[in-house]
Amino acid sequence: MVDEAMVVQVRSFKISPQSEEKKADDANSKNVTDTVSTATAPRYDAAVNLRITFKGLSYTVDSNSKRGEKVQLLKGLSGFFEPCQMTAVMGPSGSGKTTFLDLLSGRKTQGAMTGTLLFGADVPTKAFLRRYTGYVEQFDTLVDTLTVYEMLLYTAELKRPLSEPLASKKEAVESLIARLALENCRDVRIGTPLKRGISGGQAKRTNVGIALITNPRVLFLDEPTSGLDSFTAREVTEVVQSLAKDGTTICATIHSPSSASFALFDRVAVLVNGWIVYLGETGVTASDYLTRVCGCRSLGHGENLAEWMMDFLTQADREGRSSALHEAFERSQLAQESAIKLEVYLQEAQRRSKSSIAAVSSEAPSVSISGHEANKRFVDRVGDSEGWCCGLVPASSPAARALSSLTGSEQYVAPWWWSLKVLLQYRTLRNYRCMEYLGPRLFDKIIFAVVVMTLYLGIGDDFKPVNIPSMAALIYLCVAQPAWGAVAYVPNIMMERGLYVRERHDGLYRPATYLLFKMLEEMSLNFVVGLGSTAILFYGIQLRGEFIYFWLNCMFTLSNGIVIAYMVAAFSPSLDVANAAVPTLLAVMLFLSGFLIRMESIPVYWRWLTYADLLKYSWEGLMINQFEKYPEAQLVGNPILEYYNLSNVDKWVRLGIVVAFFGGWSLLAWFALAFVRHQKR
């Protein structure tokens, strides 16, 4: 929702050299151009590789500290990230590294971006980014019950084209495992912090594997080495470096890498307070620049270059020297050479873009469009198999055909039914074999059924006056237990939130598909387990009425409880809020259900709420089922159904209302999953 509102303003590609650039004479320009082509030509292939170019890139958001004010987090960044190279984005804390990475990768959900941003020759759209880029989040978001192999295959099934045979997907996963050196833990469960599975480095490499499953041409990594020991950090960086060697454009934010890890990066973009203060090679070039131009003390023998840079930059940032450092960089020969290269790249992109667009449209390359509109145009174009295909791959190539099949809709990769099948196949079946998942869903119902059955043994058909209040209370408990039991489902969805957000970003499924998967997973189990537990209750206590009604009513009450728990959890910003909200909501419903306080005794100002109380309908339905054929069951001198004002009520209508409530809560849960964003980026 918010993505679409984010307006991407793309400036004209008309090149207007800055004053510094004017100083560079034509010969110099030609030399640089030659250098560009000779330096990169052997490895750079425009049909395969993607260079990221950006010019005057700024990003502004509403300030979260001063109401009504805007704050500019990125300030006119210009430069390029080359394919076949690893670029580190560094800077003091709060300098805008993650913002920059999120902006490049299309993960920003708020704010406005201005400037030019091109991937290859094209303005990236959401669909484009999903297809051609991978993003490795800082925190691992994996399915803890799956093995490394299953996790990668599950992602491959969701992300790779539907038409691709399973054998080919398996082959791709095996080769990824080999490439990421994950053979040793191929069949090890991922695990949780409490029940350890794979190590931190293996988890990070598995995350990298997830991002690589569609062979992206650009890989973004947010602090890939944070939290890892220096050996593992280097191991992960080496794996990423091998991808760069194969032609991927790598861009990673890093905090405080070890010397060994940092040495593996080709280039570094240094941000301070939203400005670029250095963008160039790492190593001696970077240290020379900082010493010569910025007045940084010399790098000590054996000193960690990254730490040395960070110490200086953090100090400079605290002293408010960020814009001075930026201006110094802009004036530097390094920046001027870089600016000339950038213009060359932009002109080259303009030429390629023009020739590609000419194939299908006479549209000018200079546009100012919303992300949604850009997305739509992209999808329209890739849908035309003979037409324009991003100017990146020939439209008739296998990659273009795969792309075309991947973009059946604007936002999502696979059709909903395929995503549902994969989710059920990989996650539900695995959960059903896991005692930690089954335990809380199985034993609470069985234990409850056995305890209540032994307490009320055989009184269900004994309508002595002394038994009647006990029966009404028992039926109330049959409604209350599934409702309370729903609280147990809250953590599940909260713990999965990070995974859900990541997979949604990756376009693996729709929110409705996810909800359907969750409901099917929970309800199929509950209908089977519930059949056993309600049979123990019904036949043990010898309740009257129809068993099928008793079972269905209890199961739909439980299903309502589960979907309420999911809905509240999806709306809640944290587990604490959800844990407080679900019992509060259900306790109110229990009070208003008509058993603890009869309907006519509920104060008028609360009575309206009883109509929205699903537990009232569940309890009433079960009461009618038990007593409708037994007028001798009396309470305070009246047939019990008359006492509760239920004489002329149809129990099946009551069940129908309970089912309708389930539909209503499901809609609300879907709304929360689809539109409520707790992670604003």
Ligand SMILES: Nc1ncnc2c1ncn2[C@@H]1O[C@H](COP(=O)(O)OP(=O)(O)OP(=O)(O)O)[C@@H](O)[C@H]1O
């Ligand atoms: N809505 C906002 N209003 C004001 N400031 C904001 C807003 N959103 C982000 N910021 C600020 O923008 C800056 C950039 O944040 P970002 O997360 O990109 O920094 P970072 O360099 O990745 O930091 P770190 O290394 O600590 O993760 C931070 O100083 C942050 O406080």
